[in-house]
Amino acid sequence: MPKVELHLHLEGAAPPAFIRGLAKERGIDISGIFDAAGNYRYDGFGEFLKVYEAATEPLRSPQDYYRLTRAVLAESAAHGVIYSETFLSPDFCGGADLAAWKEYLHAMQEAAAEAEAADGIILRGIVTCIRHFGPDRARAVARCAAETAGDWITGFGIAGDELAGKPADFAWSFDMAREAGLRLTAHAGEWQGPDGIRDALRDLRVERIGHGVRAIEDLALVDELAENGVVLEVCPGSNVALGVCRDWRAHPIGRLFDRGVKVTVSTDDPPFFHTTMSHEFDRLAETFDWDAGVFATLNRTAAEAAFCDEETRARVLKQLETA
Ligand code: ADE
Numbered sequence: 001m002p003k004v005e006l007h008l009h010l011e012g013a014a015p016p017a018f019i020r021g022l023a024k025e026r027g028i029d030i031s032g033i034f035d036a037a038g039n040y041r042y043d044g045f046g047e048f049l050k051v052y053e054a055a056t057e058p059l060r061s062p063q064d065y066y067r068l069t070r071a072v073l074a075e076s077a078a079h080g081v082i083y084s085e086t087f088l089s090p091d092f093c094g095g096a097d098l099a100a101w102k103e104y105l106h107a108m109q110e111a112a113a114e115a116e117a118a119d120g121i122i123l124r125g126i127v128t129c130i131r132h133f134g135p136d137r138a139r140a141v142a143r144c145a146a147e148t149a150g151d152w153i154t155g156f157g158i159a160g161d162e163l164a165g166k167p168a169d170f171a172w173s174f175d176m177a178r179e180a181g182l183r184l185t186a187h188a189g190e191w192q193g194p195d196g197i198r199d200a201l202r203d204l205r206v207e208r209i210g211h212g213v214r215a216i217e218d219l220a221l222v223d224e225l226a227e228n229g230v231v232l233e234v235c236p237g238s239n240v241a242l243g244v245c246r247d248w249r250a251h252p253i254g255r256l257f258d259r260g261v262k263v264t265v266s267t268d269d270p271p272f273f274h275t276t277m278s279h280e281f282d283r284l285a286e287t288f289d290w291d292a293g294v295f296a297t298l299n300r301t302a303a304e305a306a307f308c309d310e311e312t313r314a315r316v317l318k319q320l321e322t323a
């Protein structure tokens with residue numbers, strides 16, 4: 001089944017073997033972030049963020065990001081993804097320096113064009129600031145986003161530690177991105193409850209929410225999300241692996257869907273959570289007894305909410321329809 005994925009962190013999708021190989025080439029010792037089987041090793045969200053950042057250390061040049069983008073898209077395409085949006089972090093691509101960012105971006109776009117020619121997978125980029133790096137750094141990231149906004153960089157977002165600061169601290173950056181024509185999403189309702197989602201919607205004026213699953217703790221908010229057509233980028237395997245949800249059965253995606261919220265399905269950081277888009281679809285099918293019709297709805301919702309131009313959206317919707 002073809003799939004549309006809206007929430008994927010490029011560095012978070014890096015296969016551990018790829019990062020290990022690069023670290024070896026560069027003479028960097030990050031062996032502590034891997035377990036005996038060679039997978040990423042962490043305990044809890046705080047450590048996850050540290051391991052994630054350590055894994056970006058060997059990524060030091062635009063060419064490294066070219067290779068990373070090719071590797072990630074090959075994996076996505078192998079699991080049936082036909083359209084993907086990936087969070088890109090100028091923080092890790094030249095320290096949020098605009099000239100450096102443009103070089104990294106050029107390399108990623110080249111890789112994406114080659115992947116599209118080879119496998120048909122379409123990629124768009126969402127420039128993302130990191131909440132625990134603070135509002136000043138976010139402004140530099142927003143400037144990188146605004147200066148490169150266009151057909152390929154189509155969105156702006158925020159990830160990182162949701163318990164650091166508050167959405168209003170980042171309003172300046174989101175205003176700048178909006179004025180540059182970028183579409184907006186924010187991680188919220190993953191580690192904070194319903195108020196974190198309300199704050200992001202009010203203070204950042206985003207149209208999509210990354211995760212948003214803790215909306216389920218406030219049914220009035222759930223109904224508001226449904227009425228206003230706010231799209232949730234739900235990553236069930238990530239939520240289970242990080243302990244946001246006890247297990248797949250307890251995951252609120254089914255209840256959110258049944259109550260009319262526009263939910264979509266993504267992997268977030270697939271190798272960290274031992275998941276793929278195929279795995280997410282399979283687990284959802286077995287957990288909630290969802291049939292092909294439900295997955296067609298999820299894919300259509302994602303395509304309609306994608307931060308791409310209308311011609312690209314029409315192409316993706318057509319591919320979904322004919323599948
Ligand atoms: N960055 C990468 N994955 C993330 C997650 N699940 N939450 C917040 N920031 C992230």
Ligand code: ZN
Pocket residue numbers: 007009159187210268
């Ligand atoms: Zn995420």
